Amino acid sequence: MNLYKRYILPLFFGRRFYWSFVAVILLFILSYNWPALYPVAKICLWFVIAITVIDYALLFLRREGVLIQRIVSDRFSNGDTNIVKLLVTNKYHFRISIKVIDEIPVQFQRRDFSVDAVLDSDESKNITYDLRPVERGEYIFNDTNVFVKSPLQLVVRRIKSEGEQMVKVLPSYLALRQFELVAYSNNLAEAGSRKVRKIGHSLEFEQIKEYVTGDDLRSINWKATARKGGQLMVNKYTDERSQQIYCIIDKGRVMKMPFEGMSLLDYAINATLILSRVALIKQDRAGLVTFAENIGHFLPANRKASQMGHILETLYNQQTKFLESDYEKLYAHIRTRISQRSLIVLFTNFESLSGLQRQLPYIRSIARSHLVLVVFFENTELRQLTEDPAMDTESLYTKTIAEKFMYEKRLIVKELQQHGIFTILTAPQNLTVNTVNKYLELKARQAI
Known part of the structure; x- marks a missing residue:
């Protein structure tokens, strides 16, 4: 288990941001033929800019908006299914949409791994996935990337955990x-x-026990039987x-x-x-x-x-x-x-x-x-x-x-x-x- 505390905070724009600007640009183009649309286009432009700034503030004013914790054993079993857990906690005061991309070891050759999820405020969610190694050796997990969107979905914040984890892949x-x-x-x-079915007796004696139906009659210990007053006793052998x-x-x-x-x-x-x-x-x-x-x-x-x-x-x-x-x-x-x-x-x-x-x-x-x-x-x-x-x-x-x-x-x-x-x-x-x-x-x- 490893808890990452250092983050890099890059900025991306979501699809809704680009579609909004495409709509504003179309309004400006149409305003050449219909001048009445020009004030509407300017208002829409400033509205998109203002909403984008608000979205940016919502995501970036909080230093640790999302906490990431990878829970993985320090060794994997070769040829078997091994579980990896990612514990993601939302520290914002609003619901967020996330896309988690874990940088799994290169031996698996999985370059399209991602998981989408939605988290309410202060909610934690376990994201689990399976890995099946097919060769022994040292496997390196690199960073875990979480792309966060607010309900406005104009700005995307990437929270990237910096840390490596080495896992040994041992025989099964x-x-x-x-x-x-x-x-x-x-x-x-x-x-x-x-x-x-065993053939004959093993040579290694284990104990003397009372006879039960199915025991080999050749194993009867007559001396022990005499001491028990007639209760049949047999020798028990083990491998x-x-x-x-x-x-x-x-x-x-x-x-x-x-x-x-x-x-x-x-x-x-x-x-x-x-x-x-x-x-x-x-x-x-x-x-x-x-x-x-x-x-x-x-x-x-x-x-x-x-x-x-x-x-x-x-x-x-x-x-x-x-x-x-x-x-x-x-x-x-x-x-x-x-x-x-x-x-x-x-x-x-x-x-x-x-x-x-x-x-x-x-x-x-x-x-x-x-x-x-x-x-x-x-x-x-x-x-x-x-x-x-x-x-x-x-x-x-x-x-x-x-x-x-x-x-x-x-x-x-x-x-x-x-x-x-x-x-x-x-x-x-x-x-x-x-x-x-x-x-x-x-x-x-x-x-x-």
């Missing part, structure tokens, strides 16, 4: 809060996650904890592809943030690796309270590289820095089977020591092309090529699965839910 923390709430309540199905979950983000050129204004890298970063938080809530340890032609950042897996802050700050400054990613360096780094068996969630993208085959030996080498989940993206625009009917020869060729690329995506999934590597092929907008679902499934199956 609004979606993070949603998943936090449902994860704490163990009701992830509300966020789109599905329930997975194993302190397992290591590493999100590995490919920052190579394959992640530069845009979808709905955001790059695939940004989708991967948002999913990484949420998956890490869910893992920490489930008492696992979350870590992070970024790489391109070289290894970028390495954040060892941890479950401390400060870990989410470290992950958020690390993800904030990640940028896509235009070089091909080096999977050999990634394998060497994982082999030397991650000694304990972990779930490796690799966010990348393969557009062709040959592209996968170049990197497959290194992915297989990682999978010998860790559980690897490869997450890559479905090209939804190609899918749309395959669904559209072919109306001519050119569209038939286009549809055939699109189907070929879609088929190669399915071959990539099959190739990875043949080597025991888990995969997720997903549309970018479904990435977060599908990744969290897969993590919960692997955890329920005790695959980690």
Whole structure:
């Protein structure tokens, strides 16, 4: 929240002023043929001048006629709708008409933003608007301009607030809060996650409780039952904890592809943030690796309270590289820095089977020591092309090529699965839910 107190007071004239002078000029022109109109034209001229002076005095004799206050968070959530509020207060003793133009950050490329409103005397009004950033970084809000008109509407006063506000656009923390709430309540199905039937018992004992219908009879604790005088008691187990979950983000050129204004890298970063938080809530340890032609950042897996802050700050400054990613360096780094068996969630993208085959030996080498989940993206625009009917020869060729690329995506999934590597092929907008679902499934199956 920032209250501006310094103002610049320029003067403009409204449309009513110009139309009034046009009418006076026409009267003077007509007075050449009808001299009787000349005195009327002079009276009208002086009347317009007098009214304009009165209007000027009404607007400018009061130093702070309008107070402006921009209420905005110091950080935005990337890819989400963020609210900006402008609190405008009328300090005049009469009703005013205003046009508000807020100088929003250049990244949004909105040069036609304006809001009209009418304020009674001493009335305050909240003007709200939405902004959806699609890239991370620093966004600068500049001045807020309010153009004020009195009921006469001849003179326009501009009240311009002088001040800048910097807002950091971070990975999608609004979606993070949603998943936090449902994860704490163990009701992830509300966020789109599905329930997975557990296979066998977890190895981590939690407590002994009374038997209720539906409990596994194999979990009956006969010693505790005897002490309770025949009341059946069962052992309750919980998911194993302190397992290591590493999100590995490919920052190579394959992640530069845009979808709905955001790059695939940004989708991967948002999913990484949420998956890490869910893992920490489930008492696992979350870590992070970024790489391109070289290894970028390495954040060892941890479950401390400060870990989410470290992950958020690390993800904030990640940028896509235009070089091909080096999977050999990634394998060497994982082999030397991650000694304990972990779930490796690799966010990348393969557009062709040959592209996968170049990197497959290194992915297989990682999978010998860790559980690897490869997450890559479905090209939804190609899918749309395959669904559209072919109306001519050119569209038939286009549809055939699109189907070929879609088929190669399915071959990539099959190739990875043949080597025991888990995969997720997903549309970018479904990435977060599908990744969290897969993590919960692997955890329920005790695959980690």
